[in-house]
Amino acid sequence: MLALNETWYLVxxxxxxxIGSVGLLTRKNPLVMFMCVxxxxxxxxxxxxxxxxxxxxxxxxxIVFFVMxxxxxxxxxxxxxxVAIMRRRxxxxxxxxxxxxx
Amino acid sequence: xxxxxxxxxxPLFGFLVLLVAGRKLGDxxxxxxxxxVVAASFLVVVKVFFDLLAxxxxxxxxxxxxxxxxxxxxxxxxxxxxxxxxxxxxCLFITGIGALIHLYSIGYMKGDEKFSKFFLYLNxxxxxxxxxxxxxxxxxxxxxWEGVGTCSYLLISFWHTDPANASAGKKAFVTNRIGDFxxxxxxxxxWITVGSINYxxxxxxxxxxxxxxxxxxxLLFFLGAVGKSxxxxxxxxxxxxxxxxxxxxxxxxxxxxxxxxVYLITRLNPIMAQAGWANDVIAWTGAITALVAASIxxxxxxxxxxxxxxxxxxxxxxxxxxxxxxYVAGIFHMVTHAFFKALLFLGAGSVIMAMSHEQxxxxxGNLRKYLPVTFATFMIGWLAISGIPPLAGFWSKxxxxxxxxxxxxxxxxxxxxxxxxxxxxxxxMTRVVIMTFYGSEKWRLTDDPHEAAESADLESEEVESEExxxxxxxAAAHGDGHxxxxxxxxxxxxxxxxxxxxxxxxILAGLSILGGAINLPFGSDFKRLEHWLEPTLxxxxxxxxxxxxxxxxxxxxxxxxxGIFLAYLVYSKxxxxxxxxxxxxxxxxxxxxxxxxxxxGGPGEAGFQGLADFDGTVVDGAVNGVGAGVxxxxxxxxxxxxxxxxxxxxxxxxxxxxxLAFIVTRMNL
Numbered sequence: 196m197l198a199l200n201e202t203w204y205l206v207x208x209x210x211x212x213x214i215g216s217v218g219l220l221t222r223k224n225p226l227v228m229f230m231c232v233x234x235x236x237x238x239x240x241x242x243x244x245x246x247x248x249x250x251x252x253x254x255x256x257x258i259v260f261f262v263m264x265x266x267x268x269x270x271x272x273x274x275x276x277x278v279a280i281m282r283r284r285x286x287x288x289x290x291x292x293x294x295x296x297x
Numbered sequence: 298x299x300x301x302x303x304x305x306x307x308p309l310f311g312f313l314v315l316l317v318a319g320r321k322l323g324d325x326x327x328x329x330x331x332x333x334v335v336a337a338s339f340l341v342v343v344k345v346f347f348d349l350l351a352x353x354x355x356x357x358x359x360x361x362x363x364x365x366x367x368x369x370x371x372x373x374x375x376x377x378x379x380x381x382x383x384x385x386x387x388c389l390f391i392t393g394i395g396a397l398i399h400l401y402s403i404g405y406m407k408g409d410e411k412f413s414k415f416f417l418y419l420n421x422x423x424x425x426x427x428x429x430x431x432x433x434x435x436x437x438x439x440x441x442w443e444g445v446g447t448c449s450y451l452l453i454s455f456w457h458t459d460p461a462n463a464s465a466g467k468k469a470f471v472t473n474r475i476g477d478f479x480x481x482x483x484x485x486x487x488w489i490t491v492g493s494i495n496y497x498x499x500x501x502x503x504x505x506x507x508x509x510x511x512x513x514x515x516l517l518f519f520l521g522a523v524g525k526s527x528x529x530x531x532x533x534x535x536x537x538x539x540x541x542x543x544x545x546x547x548x549x550x551x552x553x554x555x556x557x558x559v560y561l562i563t564r565l566n567p568i569m570a571q572a573g574w575a576n577d578v579i580a581w582t583g584a585i586t587a588l589v590a591a592s593i594x595x596x597x598x599x600x601x602x603x604x605x606x607x608x609x610x611x612x613x614x615x616x617x618x619x620x621x622x623x624y625v626a627g628i629f630h631m632v633t634h635a636f637f638k639a640l641l642f643l644g645a646g647s648v649i650m651a652m653s654h655e656q657x658x659x660x661x662g663n664l665r666k667y668l669p670v671t672f673a674t675f676m677i678g679w680l681a682i683s684g685i686p687p688l689a690g691f692w693s694k695x696x697x698x699x700x701x702x703x704x705x706x707x708x709x710x711x712x713x714x715x716x717x718x719x720x721x722x723x724x725x726m727t728r729v730v731i732m733t734f735y736g737s738e739k740w741r742l743t744d745d746p747h748e749a750a751e752s753a754d755l756e757s758e759e760v761e762s763e764e765x766x767x768x769x770x771x772a773a774a775h776g777d778g779h780x781x782x783x784x785x786x787x788x789x790x791x792x793x794x795x796x797x798x799x800x801x802x803x804i805l806a807g808l809s810i811l812g813g814a815i816n817l818p819f820g821s822d823f824k825r826l827e828h829w830l831e832p833t834l835x836x837x838x839x840x841x842x843x844x845x846x847x848x849x850x851x852x853x854x855x856x857x858x859x860g861i862f863l864a865y866l867v868y869s870k871x872x873x874x875x876x877x878x879x880x881x882x883x884x885x886x887x888x889x890x891x892x893x894x895x896x897x898g899g900p901g902e903a904g905f906q907g908l909a910d911f912d913g914t915v916v917d918g919a920v921n922g923v924g925a926g927v928x929x930x931x932x933x934x935x936x937x938x939x940x941x942x943x944x945x946x947x948x949x950x951x952x953x954x955x956x957l958a959f960i961v962t963r964m965n966l
Contacts, residue, residue: 219946228942289942296940 204245212238223288225277229270236266300341301361301378304388305427307338312420319413328403331416335399335423339392346385357382357832360433360497367436372488379433379496383833386628386826387430387560390635394552395423397801401643402544404798405650415455415542422448426553430560435484435494438561442480442525445554446473452549453541465537472534476524480561483517486510487568496564500835503567515572518565519579522558526612529586533890535609539601543646546601551608551642552635559615559631563624567835570622580620580704584714587613589887591721595728596883599656600645603729606886607682608638610718614697617715621708622838623700625816625827630697632826633689633812637681640805644675647798648733651791652740658732665734667791670799672734674806679730681809683723684857686850689812691857694719695850696818696840702849703841712849716856723860731868740789818846 215234222228240259247255280292311334319327349357362377380388399419406415425444432438446469454466488494490510491502503511522528527535538550549555562569562579569576587610594606611634618627649656651668665672681690698719702712793799816826818840827837840846866872882888 216950220943220950223943292942293940296938 201245201249205242208238208241208245211235211241223290225280225289225292228289229273229277233266233270236262299359299361301345301359301380301431302363303341304338304345304378304392305424305431307334307341308420308427309424310334312417312424315413315417315420319417322413324407324409324412325403327413327416328399328406331420332396332399332403334420335392336396338423338427339389339396342385342388342392345380346389349380349382349385354828354832362433371492374434374436374494376437377433377495378431380431381833382829382831383560383563383628384430386632386829388427390632391423391426391430391553394635394639394805395419395426395548397804398544398548398552398639398643401547401646401798401801402542404795405544405646406542407795411455415452418448418451418455419544419548422452422549422554426557429557433496435487435496438564439477439480439484442521442557443477445549445557446470446477446525449473449538449549449554452545453538455541455545459540462540465534465540469534469538472531473524475531476521479517479520479524483514483521486514486517490514499565500567503571503835506568506571508571508573511568511571512573512575514568515565515575516578518561518568519575519582522561522616523582524558525561526555526558526616527609528558528582528613528616529589530889532586532590532609533893536602536605536886539599539605543601543642543649546605547639547642547646550605551638555608555612556615556631556635559612559619559627562616562619563628563834566619566622566624566833569619570836576620576622577707578620580617580701580711583613583616583618583620584701584711584718585613586610587617587718588714588721591718591725593883593886594725595721596879596881598659598884600648600658600661600729600733601642601656603658603725604638604641604645607641607722607725610722611638611682614694614715614718617701617711618697621700621704621711622836623696623704623840624834624837625824625830626693626696626700626840628830629816629826630693632815633681633693633809636805636808636812637678637688637690640674640678640802640809641682643798643802643805644671644678647671647794647802648675650794650798653789655740658729660740661733662736662739663734664791668734668793670793670802674799674802675734676730677806677809679726681812683726683861684719684853686854687810687813689809691853692813692817695846695853696816698853699840699846699849700838702845703839716852719853720856720860723857724864727861727864728868731864735869818843 212235215231215238218231218234219228222231240262243255243259243262247253247259284291311331315322315327315331322330345359349359358379358381360377360379362375365373365375367374399416402415402419406412409415422445425441425448427441429438429441429445432441450466450470453469454463457463457466484494487499490506491499493499493502506514524531535550535555539546541550590606590609590613594603594610597603597606611630615627615630615634618624618630647668648661648664648671651664651671652661655661677688681688684691684694686692698712698715701715702708704711817823821828831837841849863873867875867878885891
């Protein structure tokens with residue numbers, strides 16, 4: 196019998212996280228990389244909500260709000276940087292932007 | 298009511314007031330204020346003295362602890378004062394003579410643009426000196442010790458616009474540091490062996506100190522005393538210290554500060570009793586210093602230099618006394634010497650004032666006609682230092698010599714050296730008196746012997762390039778403190794000084810006559826000083842029996858008279874050529890300064906250059922090597938930061954995966 200218990204949610208979260216991380220490592224477009232990071236963040240959010248429900252502890256959901264706020268702020272800054280780079284050079288990918296090396 | 302704390306605090310208060318309002322008080326207000334606080338301090342000392350006198354003999358030791366200064370585990374130092382017979386005796390003559398010299402300075406420093414600053418330094422000096430003698434532990438004494446050193450430096454270079462004066466101050470400071478180093482090491486060693494640096498604990502614990510340790514402690518403190526009290530080989534700073542104003546020479550470099558070394562050794566006499574041959578070192582250093590300094594004094598032409606070398610020589614007597622463990626004789630001579638040497642210096646200051654700041658005795662003469670009070674008092678000082686009975690100097694010097702005579706197998710040799718010094722002392726002091734107060738009025742002569750002397754000094758200056766020597770030669774050549782209004786004209790008429798200057802002279806002359814009365818050798822009722830000091834002394838060497846004493850005294854009187862007679866023959870009758878006596882080697886102070894300059898400039902400089910090279914190569918090399926090593930490793934690690942964001946992400950991912958694998962497989966959750 197297929198009961199929709201916590202395991203399903205956790206497996207789904209793991210899959211999303213893996214998609215996000217593989218995407219982050221394989222793609223060169225900064226915008227796509229950005230979306231991959233968002234995927235990873237939201238996969239983690241999903242596990243938080245799942246455990247919050249399973250353990251009957253509201254703290255997990257509270258943390259999700261924090262993550263969302265931070266993620267929103269990060270997107271603002273990150274997109275701002277990407278737009279600024281795009282203005283200076285055409286079609287840049289992540290490997291082109293490697294000025295800050297040792 | 299315990300007033301001990303007031304004794305050093307009054308001059309300190311005077312100093313603080315002068316610091317804030319010195320310029321407002323001005324000339325002579327600042328001087329009267331400075332004199333007033335010291336006189337008040339003297340009255341407090343007298344009060345404490347009578348308090349002590351009222352106590353039974355064995356209880357004559359008052360301590361007053363104000364607060365804890367340094368609490369540090371088992372090491373605790375408090376600001377505490379110890380009023381016992383020794384320290385109160387010191388305080389009596391420090392504040393008494395200090396007040397007189399403050400009064401004198403009002404006249405001497407009149408019109409000086411730094412008038413109030415002079416009294417500021419003098420008050421600070423007295424506060425430090427009183428702290429030195431009243432402190433109930435070694436560290437507090439050291440604080441006073443450094444304080445008087447600083448004030449000495451400030452006052453020697455008081456007229457610092459003349460480079461020679463500034464250099465003389467530096468020389469005094471640097472030379473004293475060598476001694477201070479010994480004082481500090483001695484304090485450490487006392488702390489390690491006794492476990493306390495309070496005099497109250499050192500006394501009872503001293504007999505338990507092992508002989509070798511006690512000898513080491515004694516020698517270290519003696520090194521401190523040698524620096525402060527200008528004994529060989531650190532005596533070179535005191536003659537140059539005469540660059541300061543004459544009241545400073547009288548107060549600091551004759552009566553009080555330079556005797557601090559004698560006080561220190563006497564204070565530590567329980568340790569000295571265990572110190573064995575260290576006492577012989579002290580006695581011989583004192584005797585040899587006395588002899589060398591007296592011989593130099595014979596050939597000096599600057600009146601203050603004669604008195605300076607005389608002070609070094611008399612300090613040698615005091616160390617001879619404490620080295621032969623006749624502490625009463627040492628302290629006795631310290632007190633009488635404070636009286637007559639302060640008198641002689643102040644008299645010399647009065648002469649120098651009358652001669653428009655000329656210090657070369659070859660330009661004096663016949664001054665008894667113009668300066669009657671100065672002349673009369675100076676004569677008393679002269680007789681006192683020469684050892685003519687019944688003046689103060691005779692009794693104390695005689696006791697020192699008698700103590701030396703009785704000091705074991707080498708005693709008679711020490712005694713003979715002391716007797717030789719007595720002969721020279723009488724000789725050079727008579728020379729000063731004749732050159733200054735008798736003979737023709739040489740400042741009226743047109744052909745100037747001073748010029749010739751100056752050119753001679755300049756010649757020697759070429760040979761000696763070192764700064765320290767140049768300082769002493771330049772000081773000797775110029776000879777005067779502030780030379781803005783210097784130079785005697787043939788129609789110059791010397792005038793007697795203001796009463797603020799002659800009054801201290803008269804009082805000190807009285808003390809120089811009567812000072813011997815505190816310890817006369819006519820049976821135990823007359824030995825008041827000895828009874829007074831008895832509770833503070835652990836061991837006192839015996840004086841010889843009475844018949845021997847009388848013989849020794851006769852010898853001393855004969856020798857003093859012979860010295861005076863010889864000087865009369867040479868300088869008044871001119872029977873013996875002056876050149877035979879005043880040898881160049883003596884005029885150049887046995888070339889001690891020159892030798893130091895050569896050693897310090899030759900091998901010394903090479904040695905320190907070697908140390909500097911060691912610092913530059915080995916020490917700096919180690920430090921720079923560590924820096925270079927870190928830099929090299931950093932360079933090797935640089936490629937890891939490639940700038941490719943995705944490779945960082947890969948690193949993080951692999952790291953996270955490994956961490957996860959570790960948690961899942963290795964940790965038992």
